[in-house]
Amino acid sequence: SAVISQKPSRDICQRGTSLTIQCQVDSQVTMMFWYRQQPGQSLTLIATANQGSEATYESGFVIDKFPISRPNLTFSTLTVSNMSPEDSSIYLCSVEGDTSYNEQFFGPGTRLTVL
Amino acid sequence: DAKTTQPPSMDCAEGRAANLPCNHSTISGNEYVYWYRQIHSQGPQYIIHGLKNNETNEMASLIITEDRKSSTLILPHATLRDTAVYYCIVRVAYTGTASKLTFGTGTRLQVTL
Numbered sequence: 001s002a003v004i005s006q007k008p009s010r011d012i013c014q015r016g017t018s019l020t021i022q023c024q025v026d027s028q029v030t031m032m033f034w035y036r037q038q039p040g041q042s043l044t045l046i047a048t049a050n051q052g053s054e055a056t057y058e059s060g061f062v063i064d065k066f067p068i069s070r071p072n073l074t075f076s077t078l079t080v081s082n083m084s085p086e087d088s089s090i091y092l093c094s095v096e097g098d099t100s101y102n103e104q105f106f107g108p109g110t111r112l113t114v115l
Numbered sequence: 116d117a118k119t120t121q122p123p124s125m126d127c128a129e130g131r132a133a134n135l136p137c138n139h140s141t142i143s144g145n146e147y148v149y150w151y152r153q154i155h156s157q158g159p160q161y162i163i164h165g166l167k168n169n170e171t172n173e174m175a176s177l178i179i180t181e182d183r184k185s186s187t188l189i190l191p192h193a194t195l196r197d198t199a200v201y202y203c204i205v206r207v208a209y210t211g212t213a214s215k216l217t218f219g220t221g222t223r224l225q226v227t228l
Binding site for chain 1: 149156157158159160161164202208214215216217218219220221
């Protein structure tokens with residue numbers, strides 16, 4: 001299994017500012033995924049990040065709002081830009097395991113509150 | 116990916132078996148059934164998956180009907196630590212962008228004393 005850490009674990013931010021969330025994996029992985037979980041809701045995929053290429057965004061999510069970096073095979077960042085209270089959510093990164101199960105392993109999440 | 120339907124909530128007494136149903140009537144022949152759970156304030160955790168045969172691991176058993184239109188996750192001896200939201204997801208099982216997970220609303224399982 002993969003061990004994933006995220007920084008920060010939580011933050012409270014002001015409207016109009018930006019926050020960069022870091023995701024670190026203890027092994028090299030090809031694909032990393034970023035999800036959003038709004039209060040009381042299920043998880044929604046934001047984008048898929050491959051090392052060395054542009055991230056692929058899901059419908060409803062755009063690069064200007066959620067720029068993603070993937071500089072190497074163990075690290076990725078998600079930035080939430082020009083934040084509003086509607087961006088208050090838990091943001092989670094995940095990676096795919098290297099077994100035939102294709103299971104995904106999730107980080108602990110970053111709880112973001114925008115005032 | 117095919118959609119799934121799960122009851123929004125269930126209760127189970129500690130020590131008893133928890134049987135969580137899932138309907139996936141539009142599942143395709145190359146799609147697997149995956150189960151994840153999310154304990155409060157944590158990231159989702161993989162539990163088990165299967166194609167058409169029943170599966171068992173150290174966490175749970177998965178029973179898939181012969182027509183593959185529904186399945187049941189069984190926690191044989193539920194404990195308070197099994198209180199979580201359980202997600203049933205169907206998807207093809209190969210790496211790539213198609214391996215993204217589409218989460219439904221899940222079943223909130225409450226295990227009580």
